[in-house]
Amino acid sequence: MRESSLFRGKAVRLASALAAAAVLAGTPAVAATSTPSPNATGGSGGSSGAGNSSGTNVLPGTSFLTAGKMEAETSTTATASTGEYMYWSFPALAGQDVSAKVTLTLPGGRTAPTTWRVDVFDGIRRHQPCAIGRPQATAQAADAEVKIDCGPRTIRPWSEAWSADPLPGTYYVRIAATEIQEKDLGLKLKVTLELTADGDGDIGPDAGQDDSLKAPLVPITRGGQVLQPGQAAETRKVTMAGFDTGDDAWLSGTTGRWVWTAAGGVVAMLLGISGFMFARHPRRWFR
Amino acid sequence: MMTTTKRRIAAGIGALLVAAALGGATPAAADPDNGPANTPPPKVDLVLDLSGSMNQNDAGGQTRIDAAKKAFNEILEALPSEALVGLRVLGQGNPGNNKAAGCQETAQLAPVGKPDKAAMKVAVAAQRPTTGWTPIGLTLRKAAEDLGNEPGTSRRIILITDGEDSCAPPDPCEVARELAAAGLNLVVDTLGLVPDEKTRKQLTCIAAATGGTYTSANNAQELSERVTQLVDRAVVKAEEVTTPTTVKGSPNGCADAPLLGPGVYNDREEFEQHLWYRVPQLPGQELRASATVGIDRAVARDYDVTITATTEDGRDLARHTDAGSGRMDGQSAGLRYSMPAKGDDKPEAKDAKIVCLMVSTAFNANAGVPRTPGMPVELLVDLVAASDAQAADTHGLGRGWIFLGVLAGVGLVGGLLFGWLVRFFSGMRRAV
Incomplete structure (x- = not known):
């Protein structure tokens, strides 16, 4: 066979070693290029046990601007008044399935059924539908407790500007009584909010590499300034723990895809030739 | 006592x-x-x-x-x-x-x-x-x-x-x-x-x-x-206090609307009113705008809020509508619009394009409910780094270790099979 005579001895071993090295090289690099896990980047949270309270309870705010700041995978307990609107916020990353689980311990002496609702909003206050969970429940006057929960869709690394897909950034949780008897307002209410974030923030090798959000949806928190004609404002730098724009990701973009594909072809060719040599002349390998 | x-x-x-x-x-x-x-x-x-x-x-x-x-x-x-x-x-x-x-x-x-x-x-x-x-x-x-x-x-x-x-x-x-x-x-x-x-x-x-x-x-x-x-x-x-700036949006249209920089604003909007604002946006910036209309009076059960971004000559850039229902403190809507960067030069103020923002609502109330002053509007305007507006074309190319592994695996299996076939047939020929 003519082709087999092209590669002999050292050449064969070199080729197969190259191919093996190319495959092996991939193994450790997987960990290096994956999106950081939320546990490692939880910021002030520190310890990473799921659902653990971070120690101090975060009290609710009464609006988006005053929302109580929580971390994902923490819980909080607070007292409030029935009929109040309670807001909390927390950061979340691409690939995470976040959810808000709410337990309301209701006051006694209520006169009528009350409907409670939990809503999740993204960083630009777009209401996110609950893909899982039951966000609304009605408590009868005699009920001592009601549970509601809402888990929006998996957070994506990027979406078209016109879509309202969930993106990395700040998320808001609002708890409200949507139907309540006027007599039952202002009573003491105990609220427990548990935030969970499943998924480690790595949603595969394509995540945020061709297209990525350049700034997480973390809202501005300063008073605005009216401009004079001809003025234009600077771009605000937005930062969030664990957020990666993917700009400096290894081999990103279309160029990266060409490199991956070509490299894949070369590896396939080398391994094909090695496989052929091994099958054709196995004794040469075990001399 | x-x-x-x-x-x-x-x-x-x-x-x-x-x-x-x-x-x-x-x-x-x-x-x-x-x-x-x-x-x-x-x-x-x-x-x-x-x-x-x-x-x-x-x-x-x-x-x-x-x-x-x-x-x-x-x-x-x-x-x-x-x-x-x-x-x-x-x-x-x-x-x-x-x-x-x-x-x-x-x-x-x-x-x-x-x-x-x-x-x-x-x-x-x-x-x-x-x-x-x-x-x-x-x-x-x-x-x-x-x-x-x-x-x-x-x-x-x-x-x-x-x-x-x-x-x-x-x-x-x-x-x-x-x-x-x-x-x-x-x-x-x-x-x-x-x-x-x-x-x-x-x-x-x-x-x-x-x-x-x-x-x-x-x-x-x-x-x-x-x-x-x-x-x-x-x-x-106490540690986080945001004080919105009060602004008066134009009910007439974009032309005489106030020019807003990034930040949080307060305004009032009456029923059926459209409020306009203008935001100068530079190439390479993404405009993010959210509006929350506070429900400070008894309104009819269903309502919605729309925020729209258009060019000065009325082309749509982005819009978002969200509807709500029942007893609630407010209704929000938000949008993003990225303007692609032009070259590598740092854009100057003269490169800015005016984006018109319009906040409109659909609220209804009984005759006895006061119409003025209007309902409170909280408007957030933000200018951040622009993201790609559309998905990049992959040209059918692949990426990632799984992709590479599949190619390598297919190559190896193909080579082995071909090698055995060749060996099998050459052995047969020798036997013949």
Whole structure:
């Protein structure tokens, strides 16, 4: 066979070693290029046990601007008044399935059924539908407790500007009584909010590499300034723990895809030739 | 004895209220990119109703009074010196049946400013609860005056009362709505002591009109608990204070709309109105805008808010509509629009394109519900780094270790199979 005579001895071993090295090289690099896990980047949270309270309870705010700041995978307990609107916020990353689980311990002496609702909003206050969970429940006057929960869709690394897909950034949780008897307002209410974030923030090798959000949806928190004609404002730098724009990701973009594909072809060719040599002349390998 | 008891409780309440003032007092934590560096400290005016029988239900709770007094001392000691707190009472006189005189009964016990703790303590303790009139509307106006009118400050009134207004007009809820619309960033929290239905309705109306909270308490222990709850929450909130800038959007169209830079704004929008704003956007910037319309009055069950970004000549750039239903504090919508960067040059102000933002709503209400002032609008405008607006073309190319592994695997298996085939057939040929 003519082709087999092209590669002999050292050449064969070199080729197969190259191919093996190319495959092996991939193994450790997987960990290096994956999106950081939320546990490692939880910021002030520190310890990473799921659902653990971070120690101090975060009290609710009464609006988006005053929302109580929580971390994902923490819980909080607070007292409030029935009929109040309670807001909390927390950061979340691409690939995470976040959810808000709410337990309301209701006051006694209520006169009528009350409907409670939990809503999740993204960083630009777009209401996110609950893909899982039951966000609304009605408590009868005699009920001592009601549970509601809402888990929006998996957070994506990027979406078209016109879509309202969930993106990395700040998320808001609002708890409200949507139907309540006027007599039952202002009573003491105990609220427990548990935030969970499943998924480690790595949603595969394509995540945020061709297209990525350049700034997480973390809202501005300063008073605005009216401009004079001809003025234009600077771009605000937005930062969030664990957020990666993917700009400096290894081999990103279309160029990266060409490199991956070509490299894949070369590896396939080398391994094909090695496989052929091994099958054709196995004794040469075990001399 | 009864008078002393009442006075002590009043003093305790006063102290707890003073502590509530801490809420805004701590300077805002400065975040280099997001945070306000020099937000003036928020101001709080505490308003205590002395007119009624608010301590009636507290039968001989001596230890509770002691506890309240203890809390008073502790909280007063802990009050940071930079807190800006004032104290006002209403219905403090004893005018008998003279309504005209009784309805003027409100007095400032301590001006809004760095508190003179000893003087405040004495002033509250010296007040005698009476059975006079309850001029809540007038008192709210006076309390708002106490808080001043310099821009950029957030203001809070904490009103504690046991009875509804007995002096209308002015109707306290109308006054509250008027004050909230005056662009003062004023919020009124209300606390009802043993509230009856009328009081509750009035206090919830005041709270809703200004975006504050309503809380009730039925005895001294509850009162202490609930005020402590308000205080605790206010204290936690202290590190993050955002004061929106008041702006007046144009109802006529984009051409004469105000030019906005990034930040948080307040406005008012009437039913059926469209409010326009203009934002200069540079190439390479992404415009993010959110609008929250506060539901500060009784509206029909279903409603929606739309925010639209267009060019000056009316081309659509982005829009978002969100609908809501039922009893709620507000309805929000938000959008993003990225303008692609032009080359590598840093864009200059002259490269900016004007984006027109329009906020419109669909709210409906019964004829009796006031139409003016309009509903509160909170508008967020932000300019951040632009992202790609459309998905990149992959040209059918692949990426990633799994992709590479599959190619390598297929190559290896193909080579092996081919090698064995060749070996098999050459062996056959040799055998033949």
